Amino acid sequence: MSSTGNGWAQLRQQARALESQTENLFHTYSQFSSTSKIPPRPSEEEQKTESQIEELLEKRENLVAQISRLLDSESTLTSSALKQNNLSRHREILREHEGELARIRSQISTARDRANLLSNVRSDIDAYRSSNPADSEADYMLDERDRIDRSHNTVDGVLSQAYAINENFGVQRDTLSNVNRRIVGAASQIPGVNSLIGKIGAKKRRDGIILGSFIALCCLALLYFL
Structure with missing residues (x-):
């Protein structure tokens, strides 16, 4: 029973490590579909990343089958529901990653087809213009x-x-x-406002006359004494 428990723990640890490696490779693989200038053919790095993901998925498929056989070999008393739930979760994540690989692969293919189509259209336009200078x-x-x-x-x-x-x-x-x-x-x-305004204007005119007369007298006195 102890050896069975150790085997279960080791297999689960391997499954988790492979799942983590797969997710890291998905991050790298998805970048090939978002590059600004995707090459007309898959690059060596793209092919290598895709091959690594496929290998990991195959390893995980075998590992899940091995875990399932291990649980089947245990008696009903020792095989807990928790282990069965963990096994189901590993299967579910494996299926999700298989679907993710297909989705990213389709995105890369679509982006490559679009880039090739645009490149062909530009080439056709340039060829047409070079052969028809008047139209160009x-x-x-x-x-x-x-x-x-x-x-x-x-x-x-x-x-x-x-x-x-x-x-x-x-x-x-x-x-x-x-x-x-x-x-x-x-x-x-308003009553009285007009008369008040008139008195203010008259006062200003009177003050101006007085000030002008004073300035004139000062100028005459200055001229007299000089």
């Missing part, structure tokens, strides 16, 4: 026209913003004028 010149003129149209659209947008700002200034000016008229109108309706 026409395409160039169309591209230039598109760039000019985009420039005009940009200028029109800037002018539209300038007109909108100018119109906004006009609206603000009219608003301030209306506020000023309302203030003047409200002040004119």
